[in-house]
Amino acid sequence: MEEEDDCPELVPIDPKPPVSSVGQIPVTIITGYLGAGKTTLLNYILTEQHNKRIAVILNEFGEGSALEKSLAVSQAGELYEEWLELRNGCLCCSVKDNGLKAIENLMEKKGKFDYILLETTGLADPGAVASMFWVDAELGSDIYLDGIVTVIDAKYGLQQLSEEKAEGLLNEAARQIALADLTIINKTDLVSGEDLDRVKDTVRSINGLVKIVETQRSRVDLSEVLDLHSFDTENAANLSEKLHLMRSPHPHLDKSILTVTFEVPGDLSEDALNLFVQDLLWEKLFLNKGGQPMTVIRLKGIVALAGKDHQVMLQGVHELYELNETPERWEENVRINRLVFIGRNLDKDVLQEHFLARVLHKLDN
Numbered sequence: 001m002e003e004e005d006d007c008p009e010l011v012p013i014d015p016k017p018p019v020s021s022v023g024q025i026p027v028t029i030i031t032g033y034l035g036a037g038k039t040t041l042l043n044y045i046l047t048e049q050h051n052k053r054i055a056v057i058l059n060e061f062g063e064g065s066a067l068e069k070s071l072a073v074s075q076a077g078e079l080y081e082e083w084l085e086l087r088n089g090c091l092c093c094s095v096k097d098n099g100l101k102a103i104e105n106l107m108e109k110k111g112k113f114d115y116i117l118l119e120t121t122g123l124a125d126p127g128a129v130a131s132m133f134w135v136d137a138e139l140g141s142d143i144y145l146d147g148i149v150t151v152i153d154a155k156y157g158l159q160q161l162s163e164e165k166a167e168g169l170l171n172e173a174a175r176q177i178a179l180a181d182l183t184i185i186n187k188t189d190l191v192s193g194e195d196l197d198r199v200k201d202t203v204r205s206i207n208g209l210v211k212i213v214e215t216q217r218s219r220v221d222l223s224e225v226l227d228l229h230s231f232d233t234e235n236a237a238n239l240s241e242k243l244h245l246m247r248s249p250h251p252h253l254d255k256s257i258l259t260v261t262f263e264v265p266g267d268l269s270e271d272a273l274n275l276f277v278q279d280l281l282w283e284k285l286f287l288n289k290g291g292q293p294m295t296v297i298r299l300k301g302i303v304a305l306a307g308k309d310h311q312v313m314l315q316g317v318h319e320l321y322e323l324n325e326t327p328e329r330w331e332e333n334v335r336i337n338r339l340v341f342i343g344r345n346l347d348k349d350v351l352q353e354h355f356l357a358r359v360l361h362k363l364d365n
């Protein structure tokens, strides 16, 4: 297909991949479907460890990078960040240049790191990201791929895995598991033992080799995640399996999923916000202009609640959502609500209208 011409070509890996990685910097790719707990894992790693200089690279889906960034990055730990902008929202078609550039920029600015963590978007194909570290020989001398870690939502994982895709589209969630060296089944607090077993069986059926750990709030023993050396020569079987998977047909992002963001200055009424979110996530009351109900898979926001000095973070994954006060204070007179919605049938104008009409705190009494 024509449009695929620009995508990075996979080249056969050198028969002798780097044996040991002395002096090289490991990269761990952290992937997983929307809202599974990737950023929670990153933040956990950054706060947990103290003897590595870790660089974090995030990539972004859709618009709203400034907001996502502020949502995603923790204050704690020694943290450097670089931002990957995606062209056309298709990771495989843009990650190579941008990804390499992001890493080069990071190194230029900050010198060497001990470790790089790369969080992909929830809809990414980690194979395309991984291949970035193999196609560029020059970079290959500095950096090596240590492993692919896939975070799975214990509550919504099965649903995500069984979602039917339009022809030609692969189920991203399944692909992320197929490519994983380690899967972290997260949010075990939200499911029964039986449900958890079902998730594990499904993961096993997709990837018979993968290691599985179970977590809450992505709290995992760091030795399980870092320095896996999944692609060293000793792990030849693993490597050939991966290469096989990465050669399978070029996947594209699910184009029906899109991102809507907007900013609204002013204070929000907490009760009205709760009702708005519930009507959106639970009741699915909001229709797009074609009359289809908007389905939000992922919701993020920083909001200003009336009477609160601190910024409040709004997080939603499917029907679950939470509002948490952050340590960040609003500056005087710049209380601006920023929201990100990722889902199907979304219409920005309609969403924004509902939001403005219902949630903004009225000063009229």
Ligand SMILES: Nc1nc2c(ncn2[C@@H]2O[C@H](COP(=O)(O)OP(=O)(O)OP(=O)(O)O)[C@@H](O)[C@H]2O)c(=O)[nH]1
Residues within 6 Å of the ligand: 032, 033, 034, 035, 036, 037, 038, 039, 040, 041, 121, 122, 151, 186, 187, 188, 189, 190, 215, 216, 217, 218, 298, 315, 316, 317, 322
């Ligand atoms: N109940 C519960 N909630 C969790 C757990 N881990 C993370 N969450 C919540 O799930 C939501 C999404 O977590 P993130 O870490 O932002 O997920 P993500 O995979 O980075 O999301 P995207 O980057 O948008 O794909 C947040 O509201 C978290 O607080 C858990 O173990 N249990």
Ligand SMILES: [Zn+2]
Residues within 6 Å of the ligand: 038, 039, 040, 072, 119
């Ligand atoms: Zn994230």
